Amino acid sequence: MADSLTFLHAADLHIGAPFRGLRALSDEWARRLIEAIPAAWDRVVELAVTRRVDFIVVSGDIFDSVRASYRDYLRFFEGLHRLDAEGIPSYLCTGNHDPLSLWQQDFFALPPSTTMLAADRPDFALFEKEGRPLTIIGGRGYPNKVWSPNENIAEGITRAAAIRALGPRAAEAPYAVGVLHTGLTLDPVKAPTNPVELLRAGFDYWALGHIHKRWVNDERVPRIVFSGCIQGRDVRETGPRGVNLVTLSVGRPPEIAFVPTASVVWEAVKVDASDCANIPALVAKTMRELFAVNGDASCEMMVSRITFVGATPLHEVLARPGVLEEVRESLNDSYSEFFCDGLFDATTAPIDEAALRAEGLFPAVFLRTADSFADDLPGQIDYLQEEYLARNVPLTSALSEKKARQLTEEATHLVLDLLLQGGDGR
Numbered sequence: 001m002a003d004s005l006t007f008l009h010a011a012d013l014h015i016g017a018p019f020r021g022l023r024a025l026s027d028e029w030a031r032r033l034i035e036a037i038p039a040a041w042d043r044v045v046e047l048a049v050t051r052r053v054d055f056i057v058v059s060g061d062i063f064d065s066v067r068a069s070y071r072d073y074l075r076f077f078e079g080l081h082r083l084d085a086e087g088i089p090s091y092l093c094t095g096n097h098d099p100l101s102l103w104q105q106d107f108f109a110l111p112p113s114t115t116m117l118a119a120d121r122p123d124f125a126l127f128e129k130e131g132r133p134l135t136i137i138g139g140r141g142y143p144n145k146v147w148s149p150n151e152n153i154a155e156g157i158t159r160a161a162a163i164r165a166l167g168p169r170a171a172e173a174p175y176a177v178g179v180l181h182t183g184l185t186l187d188p189v190k191a192p193t194n195p196v197e198l199l200r201a202g203f204d205y206w207a208l209g210h211i212h213k214r215w216v217n218d219e220r221v222p223r224i225v226f227s228g229c230i231q232g233r234d235v236r237e238t239g240p241r242g243v244n245l246v247t248l249s250v251g252r253p254p255e256i257a258f259v260p261t262a263s264v265v266w267e268a269v270k271v272d273a274s275d276c277a278n279i280p281a282l283v284a285k286t287m288r289e290l291f292a293v294n295g296d297a298s299c300e301m302m303v304s305r306i307t308f309v310g311a312t313p314l315h316e317v318l319a320r321p322g323v324l325e326e327v328r329e330s331l332n333d334s335y336s337e338f339f340c341d342g343l344f345d346a347t348t349a350p351i352d353e354a355a356l357r358a359e360g361l362f363p364a365v366f367l368r369t370a371d372s373f374a375d376d377l378p379g380q381i382d383y384l385q386e387e388y389l390a391r392n393v394p395l396t397s398a399l400s401e402k403k404a405r406q407l408t409e410e411a412t413h414l415v416l417d418l419l420l421q422g423g424d425g426r
Contacts, residue, residue, distance in 0.1 A: 060095025060181025
């Protein structure tokens with residue numbers, strides 16, 4: 001029997017999804033973004049072929065909408081047929097965006113090596129290699145857009161149930177992989193399930209979809225894993241996006257390697273303007289920061305939201321009408337593979353606290369009060385707790401002394417900035 005196998009875990013393709021919240025784009029960037037999601041699926045297929053994986057699983061939300069177009073179906077099925085031609089089986093389940101009852105069944109027929117797991121019950125398949133049973137595939141998709149809160153999507157998906165359904169040959173398979181589109185306990189609304197149940201099901205790896213961030217349980221076996229989406233769609237989905245290349249070996253925990261597939265990454269970037277004497281210097285520093293961020297992003301093209309921070313003499317300049325937009329246009333003209341979608345000013349004017357204290361006016365009194373408050377860390381925490389409770393705001397669990405100091409410093413600078421607005425800019 002084979003000692004190991006490899007497969008790709010993909011999820012949340014969202015083919016046909018629009019890119020959301022973008023400003024006016026050039027024709028070239030509009031074309032790039034329209035093509036980005038289907039191109040990411042093409043990369044998944046190419047990766048499966050070049051790595052010669054044993055099979056691929058896609059854990060739901062293949063399409064973004066129940067009204068996906070013929071063109072969207074064509075692109076996805078072209079990938080399935082290529083996998084089929086290469087002898088690579090694929091196992092799919094549906095999600096809340098593309099429930100099985102609303103699939104366009106009359107567009108295409110699934111290739112012979114593709115299995116769509118049922119949505120009305122637990123379903124199982126047996127992957128065989130060279131005539132020997134190697135892996136049980138068990139899972140269930142979404143039958144409709146909304147999952148009943150009274151039904152557990154993982155119920156009945158166990159190795160024992162798979163052997164009963166598939167017959168005694170399934171008992172010879174050394175591995176078992178679960179495929180679900182679920183919120184687990186991270187999203188209690190979308191088909192949640194208790195991870196303890198998955199741990200007890202007798203599977204080696206749970207390939208989950210729905211949560212768009214990569215997430216892996218601790219080192220326990222089985223591994224319960226969200227691979228994340230294959231292409232970010234807006235600034236909330238920052239950083240590399242892709243699939244998991246999984247290796248299963250007898251007697252060893254699953255090995256998981258992330259492989260990026262996005263052609264465009266999103267990044268939220270903060271640039272400290274405090275050491276920039278003029279706008280050209282700020283533009284140059286911003287470009288350096290963008291290249292540094294992009295170096296970790298595993299992708300050439302990047303859309304960013306940029307926020308200028310820090311105390312800087314440019315604070316007044318950046319507040320002038322039209323300046324931020326002109327800086328944004330300058331950034332977008334600097335490098336064709338980067339697009340700044342939004343540029344925001346969170347800078348403050350430089351404040352000479354020593355001079356304010358020496359003047360002895362109201363800002364000096366305020367600073368002495370702030371100093372006294374800053375020295376009383378327990379008092380700060382008590383005050384913050386009372387303020388949270390008075391406003392019915394959930395109290396953050398991270399309210400440490402370090403966080404209290406940070407909030408006090410930020411509040412002090414904010415008040416001074418407001419006091420000095422319209423003054424001499426100190």
